Amino acid sequence: MNNGTTSSPPAPRRLIELVESAAARHPEAVALETPGEAPLTYRELMAAVDRLAHHIVAQHGPVPSRIGLIGTKCARTYAAYLAVLKLGATVVPVSHAAPAGRLRAIAEAADLSLVLTDNTAGPAAALAEGSRCRTVGIPDLDHAPGGDGFSRPADAPAPQRTAYILFTSGSTGRPKGVPVSHANALSFVTHNIARYRAGPGDRMSQNFDFAFDVSVFDLFVAWGSGATLVAPSAQDLMHPVRWVNSTALTHWTSVPSAVTTALGLGELTPGCMPSLRMSLFLGEQLTVEQAEAWHAATPGGELENVYGPTELTVYVSAYRLPERTEEWPATANRTVPIGHVYPHLESVVVTEGREADEGELCVRGPQRFDGYLDPKDNAGRFLTSGDAGFVPLTAGVPGPADWYRTGDLVRRDPEGMLTHLGRLDSQVKIRGHRVEPAEIEGALRRHEELTDAVVLAVEGRVGSLDLVAYYTGGDVTSRDLRGHLSALLPSYMIPRRFTRLDAFPLNGNGKIDRRALARPSDQSGEASS
Structure with a gap:
């Protein structure tokens, strides 16, 4: 019986369903533009995803629960990312620029048996030599075997299943795996589709590597809304x-x-980018000077930190x-505030176990992950609250009511506006990448000629x-040290300068005095560039 009402389609429970829904609504809209390749419509992209899903099954047989992905910004890699999700597996993106040692460490931590790659002779070859992983090349989309209309497995994962795993720099000297569920990701993506009013006709940049978490915003806010995702070449990023x-x-x-890059080239002039309607910056503190320059270059556009x-x-x-x-x-450190925490999340600023106006930002809610891939990494990273205040969770699995400790020092004003003041620990952001200097120090100490090493982040x-x-x-x-590190770490983790000392300065407690090392007068040495 028709009562005159139209039922709404069910809400997507997985990221791939979000993309499929947009593709069904806008099949002839352009979904993807990549350097040197023909654009793909949503209909063409999803047909390619189906063919690649067939190819993966044909090449590997039973689909593993996790599949690694090493690729550049070509149409094959984008389609393979979606094909992994369509197969009901967890995608584990790994940077194509990562050295072999890091690739093997990630493959071991994620227990990968299959890695898809757009270049079997590149990093994936080194990975295959040193691990049990099998690498499968991603075929050209026009030649991928299999037919269209691939059906996902009957036991497709529930929303709480892991959609992707990313690896961050770890203070222990090994990468830390961060599993993010479909529910986590959908909470984030659907909020931002609405926030930025994304849809057909919008053309969204994809500046980030697949192994960097912001790529999730780029891919799924675009593909969940019917917008076009536009990928740059390496030369494009320089200009x-x-x-x-x-x-x-x-x-x-x-x-x-x-x-800063655009300013240095003399290209960032007032009114020079009239097409931009929305610009987002993240990963580092955005200075007022940077914001002013970009704001002037995008007349009529909006800018967010x-x-x-x-x-x-x-x-x-x-x-x-x-x-x-x-x-x-106006902020004391002349950086743009990071604003208010999203309304569907809860946040608290904690100092010495109590809520305060300045301290560590802690957050809980549907975007918070359920804990690291290695449960040992959870120790101390969550807070539980009670009559005794906020207490670190030292054992067990974090529950929904526990707070994730960001490790970031913030100041909250009476209206709830947050300003980022820096890190509480030694972790830093280098060109948007999260870096633990201890991991670089550990890699340096592996050089047979070095006794000890300290790595600092300086202005x-x-x-x-x-x-x-x-x-x-x-x-x-x-040159020798840079070559040594290049075999172990990504390029963004290679120090700019190396300085040899007869001994490190010590403080009154007998510990290395890092503040003394950081003084400008001590920052001599040979630049690594």
Whole structure:
């Protein structure tokens, strides 16, 4: 019986269902543009996903619960990402620029038996040599075997199943796996589709590596809304203004250092990017000077500073700057506030176990992950609250009521506005990547000529942070040290400068005095560039 009402389609329970829904609504809209390749409509993209799903099954047989993905920004890699999700597996993106040692560490931690790659002769070959992983090349989309209309497995995962696992830098010297569920990701993505009014006709940048969590925003806010995802080439990233104008981008997302790059090239002039309607910056503190320059370059566009760690599913707060610069808030450190935490999440600022106006930001809610891949990494990373205040959770599995400790020092004003003041621990952001200096120190100590090493993040010449290394032991050249680290760490973790010392300065407690090392007078040494 028809009562005159139309039932709404069921809400997506998995990321792939969100994309399929958009593709059904906008089959002929352009879904993806990649460098040097023909654009793909949503109909063409989803047909390619079906064919790749067939290919994976044909090549591997039973689908493993987790599948690694190593690829560049080509159509094959994007389609393979979705094909893994369609198969009901967890996708584990690994940077194509990661050295072999890191690849093997991630493959072991994630227990990977299958890795998809767009280049079987590249990093994946080194991975296959040193692990039990089997690598399968992603075929050209026009030649992928199998038919269209692939059906997902009958036992497709529930929303609480893991959608993807990303690996962050770990203080123990090994990467930490962060599993994010479909429910976590959908909570984030659906909120941001509405927040940024994304839809057909919008053209959204995809500046980030698949192994960097912001790629989840890029891919699924675009593909969940019917917008076009536009990927740059390496050359495009060196000239952001030129790329924005040549592709008529409407939405931009990047780290603030992109502003510094454009300024250094003399390309960021007032009114130079009229197509941009929304620009988001994250990963580093956004300075007022950077914001002013980008704001002037995007007449009529809006600019936001957003914040969040991988464990809370990309980001959890945002601050949209007023159109008139004279109305911008003044902060003591001349950075743009990170705004208010999303309304569907809860947050608290904690100092010494009590709520305060300044302290560590802690968050809970549907975007909070359920704990690290290795449960040992959970110790101390969550707070439980009760009559005794906020107490670190030292054992067991975190429950929904527990708070994730971001490790970020913030100040909250009476209206709930947050300003980021820095890290509570030694973890830093380098060009948007989260870095534990201890991991670099551990890699340096593996050099046979070095006795000890200390790595610091110091203010660079252009306002961003630079890594500098100090070491004791043999008189090794920076070229040698850079080559040593390049075999172990991603490029963004290679220090800019190396300095040999006869001994490290010590404080009154007999510990290495890192503050003394960080003084400008001590920052001599050979640059690694």
